[in-house]
Amino acid sequence: xxxxxxxxxxxxxxxxxxxxxxxxxxxxxxxxxxxxxxxxxxxxxxxxxxxxxxxxxxxxxxxxxxxxxxxxxxxxxxxxxxxxxxxxxxxxxxxxxxxxxxxxxxxxxxxxxxxxxxxxxxxxxxxxxxxxxxxxxxxxxxxxxxxxxxxxxxxxxxxxxxxxxxxxxxxxxxxxxxxxxxxxxxxxxxxxxxxxxxxxxxxxxxxxxxxxxxxxxxxxxxxxxxxxxxxxxxxxxxxxxxxxxxxxxxxxxxxxxxxxxxxxxxxxxxxxxxxxxxxxxxxxxxxxxxxxxxxxxxxxxxxxxxxx
Numbered sequence: 001x002x003x004x005x006x007x008x009x010x011x012x013x014x015x016x017x018x019x020x021x022x023x024x025x026x027x028x029x030x031x032x033x034x035x036x037x038x039x040x041x042x043x044x045x046x047x048x049x050x051x052x053x054x055x056x057x058x059x060x061x062x063x064x065x066x067x068x069x070x071x072x073x074x075x076x077x078x079x080x081x082x083x084x085x086x087x088x089x090x091x092x093x094x095x096x097x098x099x100x101x102x103x104x105x106x107x108x109x110x111x112x113x114x115x116x117x118x119x120x121x122x123x124x125x126x127x128x129x130x131x132x133x134x135x136x137x138x139x140x141x142x143x144x145x146x147x148x149x150x151x152x153x154x155x156x157x158x159x160x161x162x163x164x165x166x167x168x169x170x171x172x173x174x175x176x177x178x179x180x181x182x183x184x185x186x187x188x189x190x191x192x193x194x195x196x197x198x199x200x201x202x203x204x205x206x207x208x209x210x211x212x213x214x215x216x217x218x219x220x221x222x223x224x225x226x227x228x229x230x231x232x233x234x235x236x237x238x239x240x241x242x243x244x245x246x247x248x249x250x251x252x253x254x255x256x257x258x259x260x261x262x263x264x265x266x267x268x269x270x271x272x273x274x275x276x277x278x279x280x281x282x283x284x285x286x287x288x289x290x291x292x293x294x295x296x297x298x299x300x301x302x303x304x305x306x307x308x
Contacts, residue, residue: 001126002274005157005220012105012217013065017041018049018058018095019072023172024110024206028069031210037217044072049091058098067106067217070095070147075173076136085135085142092143096150108159108216109147110209111140113202113226113264115162123267126162126224159216161209163227164266167286168206169293178203178287181239185246186294195257197236201264202228205281215275228266229280241284245291 015032019025020043032039040061044050047057049072062068072091074084099107116124117131132138144160151158171179181191204227212227236252243250271278281289 001270002159002216002221002223002225004274005222007219009215009218010220011035011037012067014038014040014063015067015069015217016062016104018047018068018070019043020046021172022071022073022075023168023170024166024209025071026170027168027206028071028210028213031207031214032217035214035218037214049094050087054091054094055097055101058094059101062098062102062104064103064105066104067108068095068099068104069108069110069213069217070143071110073139073143076175077173080134080136082135085139088139089142089146092146096146099147099150099156100154103154103156106157106159106217106220106222107147107151108161108213109144110213111144111160111162112137113162113164113228113266115141115144118262118264121263123265124226125267126226126270157220157222159222160224161213161216161227162224163209164202164204164264166206166209167203167290169290170206177201177235178238178242178290181235181242182246182287182291182294185242185250186291189246189249189251191239191243191250191252193235193239193252193254194259195261196254197234197239198261199263200232200234202230202232202266203238203283203286204229205286208280211278212271212275215278221274225271225274226266226268227271228268229271230283232263232265233283238283238287241287242291245288246295 017025020041029039029041073088114137115130115132117129118133167178174180185191209227
């Protein structure tokens with residue numbers, strides 16, 4: 001649950017975004033600047049959070065009135081091994097060290113819904129058990145703990161945002177789901193599903209995640225919030241929406257399933273209570289917008305749809 005320091009929204013002096021080269025950061029920067037918030041986005045070319053010099057460099061860049069949003073990290077496409085885990089934890093350590101030297105007005109950490117126990121069949125909420133399934137998700141739990149301890153020591157308000165699978169044009173990860181479906185539909189006229197795409201998941205538009213973060217900033221919100229919107233839909237349903245948006249000639253194909261079917265559903269009452277005026281992008285509209293942004297002129301024969 002979130003606790004608002006301010007019921008009436010107030011823009012901070014500046015927001016510093018760590019991870020300028022990622023998928024979410026440019027959208028967040030545009031969202032904040034569109035609301036009149038001064039924003040500084042720092043990428044690895046400016047401050048490499050894995051470098052020994054990062055701690056001092058970051059501390060010297062920060063002001064006491066800043067809000068810091070940490071989106072920086074090596075994503076699963078860069079590796080899920082121990083080396084990647086340790087590199088990501090090193091980034092968290094650099095930020096923690098910098099905040100001990102230069103306090104700020106708020107730290108927001110962008111985590112992942114992957115921290116929750118994937119075996120549960122009940123509705124997930126912010127208090128659900130965290131049992132990460134792999135080293136990438138374990139990394140997020142580790143950084144949540146590192147940054148939580150660091151901010152507590154110097155009394156910096158701390159916020160954790162845990163988005164479910166984020167989709168939108170400009171995705172840099174090409175992970176299984178809407179982002180990959182839209183890319184392959186527009187580039188090769190084909191969408192490939194595992195099994196029949198039965199698994200149900202929440203998918204959240206990148207602009208909605210940016211808006212949730214903005215709301216946390218202007219209200220000075222602290223605590224944990226899941227950024228999951230709408231109802232869980234199957235990968236097959238998402239693929240069908242994208243195929244229709246991409247136009248005729250897109251084939252949906254199926255590969256043999258290698259893992260068991262699992263579903264993930266969220267209880268969104270905490271999000272609704274925290275920000276009652278927030279309205280998420282409808283999935284069909286968001287997928288169509290993403291697909292149209294990726295669309296190229298293609299001519300492909302009509303393929304067979306896999307069974308739903």
